[in-house]
């Protein structure tokens with residue numbers, strides 16, 4: 001960070017129809033939103049100057065997020081509340097800024113710091129029994145390992161490491177809801193659909209649509225777990 | 230915004246590529262569920278191609294400004310989505326309110342290039358609208374076309390209720406107003422179409438039938454009441470219209486992902502192969518003040534980091550230098566860049582590009598079009614070899630390391646000598662680039678050479694002459710390859726099969742409609758996409774209805790012989806076109822009337838269009 005710049009952290013949601021956006025599409029939309037909001041953003045030096053902006057861990061296409069983050073560097077101080085109001089007026093409705101605040105220059109990047117993701121998954125299948133599903137999921141978790149095939153590659157996840165706490169299965173009027181806490185890391189993180197999918201296939205119910213929402217993105221260290229903002 | 234149709238669309242999104250094509254919700258989109266009149270504006274290709282279209286952005290803006298009218302965007306779903314929609318019985322829908330297109334009052338379809346014709350049928354079918362105008366009932370939307378291909382509308386005429394020839398700023402509003410009034414009066418579809426045919430520039434195909442006598446300029450004759458010749462619409466003063474400064478800002482990467490300000494319309498350089506140059510006359514510039522104001526407003530409203538000053542020949546704008554200086558000053562330090570679409574081959578263009586680029590020196594593009602001076606004179610492309618070499622030198626001296634050159638093969642009077650001339654010219658360009666580049670950087674020099682096959686277009690001096698045969702194209706491409714230097718040169722040329730189909734569609738008449746329908750039924754769609762294009766399918770389809778594609782593409786017309794587009798006028802007189810053709814074959818060039826005297830093309834005077842050249846200042850010297 002250049003001297004005289006201010007590092008603003010913004011928490012936002014990616015919901016509704018906009019959960020179908022890719023991470024790159026979200027980045028572009030936020031860049032454009034920040035320009036429309038007329039934030040005093042800093043620009044990188046060099047041949048191809050662009051807005052100084054850094055994002056937290058990517059959300060895949062079709063996954064919604066309630067607690068996503070980006071950092072933007074400003075060339076002058078503007079009250080956090082004003083940045084939030086300006087952004088709120090300049091973003092498409094389902095890409096909503098929730099809060100903003102200044103953070104220290106010395107903090108590690110969001111993508112390096114955020115290491116826990118909390119997911120809520122709704123299984124869109126009316127005839128699914130909560131109890132049977134909970135047992136199947138438990139069996140998968142107990143097996144200790146999950147092998148995932150993606151884009152022709154095979155990856156084996158150590159579930160004791162990948163899951164930061166026990167999954168919770170509940171039921172509401174829309175159907176079965178699963179809550180998962182997944183550890184994120186450089187080596188690639190477990191996609192929560194893979195775990196739920198494995199449970200479903202144990203009960204021969206694969207193919208059910210799963211609506212995934214990342215409800216929180218957290219930083220865990222020696223002192224415990226906290227939100228980035 | 231949520232409608233029951235959306236609930237059926239959403240589950241399909243996880244099964245298709247690029248769902249962002251279908252989700253709407255973009256910044257700048259107008260959503261009005263209460264409007265009493267709904268117009269669906271379709272670009273007959275994918276979202277990412279269609280979002281670049283400025284004409285739709287203009288009409289979207291203007292129609293949405295009308296009380297009670299909602300204009301909504303529609304793009305053709307990619308094949309994966311179309312398949313899902315068909316299996317799930319989801320009809321073609323508008324993005325903004327997710328309305329079924331068939332439930333709209335009007336379906337406006339852009340006609341951007343010939344290779345979208347099968348897509349038009351695909352869209353109508355997905356919408357559940359009868360393909361042929363003759364089969365539609367009062368319950369179906371009015372299907373209206375418009376755009377560059379309206380200047381030879383016949384191949385697709387039977388699929389349209391009406392086609393607008395020329396500029397739509399005012400005409401689109403008049404069409405909607407006439408349609409609303411006709412409905413209020415309880416007019417039948419037939420009576421409504423008669424009303425529409427009274428609007429200048431509107432062509433109602435059903436009111437024209439084959440000219441059995443074979444006399445006159447046109448292959449079709451008008452029924453009583455319809456104009457014998459439909460003359461294009463044109464706005465007299467572009468400056469009187471606002472640029473859409475808050476267009477829809479897409480989420481996904483689209484072609485030309487930037488805000489555009491159209492700095493001028495029309496080009497009178499007079500290149501004899503160029504349909505745009507002939508049909509969009511006269512030249513009308515916006516003033517520097519308006520351009521700068523709208524450019525800044527566009528950036529503010531969209532949040533784009535790139536601004537494009539668009540037109541057929543932006544560097545001809547009489548105040549471009551002033552515009553560029555003001556914009557670069559205002560945008561300094563914002564990371565926002567300005568781009569110029571096409572550059573003239575001259576030092577001024579390079580100096581403008583230098584202002585634009587700042588540090589970015591990705592590549593410059595020039596279009597000498599032909600390889601020898603003789604042929605450049607024939608086509609009236611007033612660029613000399615020395616102009617090109619000087620321009621390239623100055624670009625490479627300024628730090629550029631890449632240029633791209635556009636050429637054509639198959640131009641009238643072309644010989645192998647002219648094609649070999651392309652190779653020779655490219656070698657000289659490469660040498661000029663080397664000499665202007667410090668030795669240690671010479672390894673990075675690239676010269677891109679893109680060679681298309683000439684398609685003779687309606688309403689141009691070369692429109693009377695047939696396209697060269699398919700086999701001749703292949704032979705000339707071989708001559709081209711043999712004459713092209715290899716080192717540092719990236720040669721690309723258009724697929725001869727695609728050019729043949731373009732020639733067929735550009736030159737044929739109404740008889741082609743059966744062939745287009747047969748091809749679509751045989752599976753043709755997205756013909757502009759290499760992986761989807763299949764000439765065999767088209768040939769089979771055309772032959773199945775008794776048409777020979779080669780004969781259509783290569784057909785020439787004698788003076789006085791009716792052409793399929795004789796009932797459509799661009800305002801440029803047919804006599805002028807023949808005169809220009811004669812001058813071409815005599816190797817005589819014609820001046821640009823925006824720099825020199827009137828060349829008598831007829832648009833400003835005889836056409837009755839009431840237009841004249843509008844310049845913001847004095848154009849920079851005569852050529």
Ligand code: SF4
Nearest residue numbers: 496498500503506541
């Ligand atoms: S310069 Fe020539 S090719 Fe370009 S738009 Fe004008 S007439 Fe057409």
